[in-house]
Amino acid sequence: MDRNNGIILNPENFEARGWENIPLKAIVEERTGLPVIIDNGANGAVLAETRYGSGRGMKSVIYLNCGVGIRTGVISSGTLVRTSNDADDTFAHMVIDVNGKPCHCGNQGCVERYSSIYAIMEAFAEEMPPEEMPQGRDRRNPKADRPFSYLELCREAEENDTTARQVLEDAAVRMGTGLANFIQLLNPGLVVLSGPLILHSQFFYEVCVEAAKRRRPWDKGGHLVFSRGGAFEENAISIGAAALVVEHYLEPEALG
Structure with a gap:
């Protein structure tokens, strides 16, 4: 924008x-x-969580809104971090596999290419044999008239479906690996993972956080906090929109 x-x-x-x-x-x-x-929704969300929510009192917070894409909001040293072109996909297009799948951004091996809802459903469709498709549904075509949904995949994972759990685990480990790099760069006190990808799957969230923690030279003191959904969950962006207005008039320097 x-x-x-x-x-x-x-x-x-x-x-x-x-x-x-x-x-x-x-x-x-x-x-x-x-x-x-x-403004971008993720910017509003990270502002809401930092000023009024789970990051209150913290100077540096990362907020990821994960769904069909991955949106990023960052507060660093009390100031909202903005890119030169106001993009909110800085984390989404971090490369985690130099020889990886081609991404629509023109690069290869981006986090979003493996760890968005679209990418997860594509991977699930590739792993599911045609004979195992439920009657009347098409697991192999995420864009079919009656596609097999991400919510259904999450339910199957909760019921210990091997394929569903493996696909979610692979995507979560990749996101966690990228997240570890992002944390190393920004050194926040709080990381909020939210959006439908996270809020619909406790399993995905736990695997992602564990993957990030395994690569934790940045947190020798154990001070980093992870939060699933933050204080406001699906309301963070709307609350953040109000917060942006307040900051615009009262503390414009904090908006970057």
Whole structure:
């Protein structure tokens, strides 16, 4: 997005069509007569958790919103970290396999290519023999009219389905490996993992965190805290939107 001019440029992993180059700020301001702030949801979420939630009192927090894509929000030394182009996919496209699967970003082996809902469902479809498909459902085509859903995969994993658990475990280990690198770079006090990928699967969350902790030279004192969903879970982004407005007027320097 172009945050300064309030334009949505080309949202990644956005299901609805027709949202390229939309001057959203101007449109909403014209229709409401109110000033409008445009920002990424993950930025709002990390601000909400840091100011009012599980990261209250901490100076550095990482927030990952994991679903069909992976969105990143970071507070470092009390300030919201912004990229030069306001991208929120900095963690999603960290490379964890230099010879890995091609990613839509043009690189290979990105975290999101293995550890998003789309990637997990693709891996599950590749592992599932056709004869084991439930009647009337298509496990091999995640985009079919009646696809086998991520929620169903999570239920099968909870029921100890070997394939479902292995696919989730592989994806979680890869995310945890990338997360360990991200933590090493930013040295936060709190890491919040949230979004449907995490909130629908305790198993995925636990494996991911354990994989990150196995590579923990950055936490010799054991001070790093992990949180599943944070204090606000699925409400973090909406609470963060309100927090962004408050910060904009009261502490603009904290917004970077």
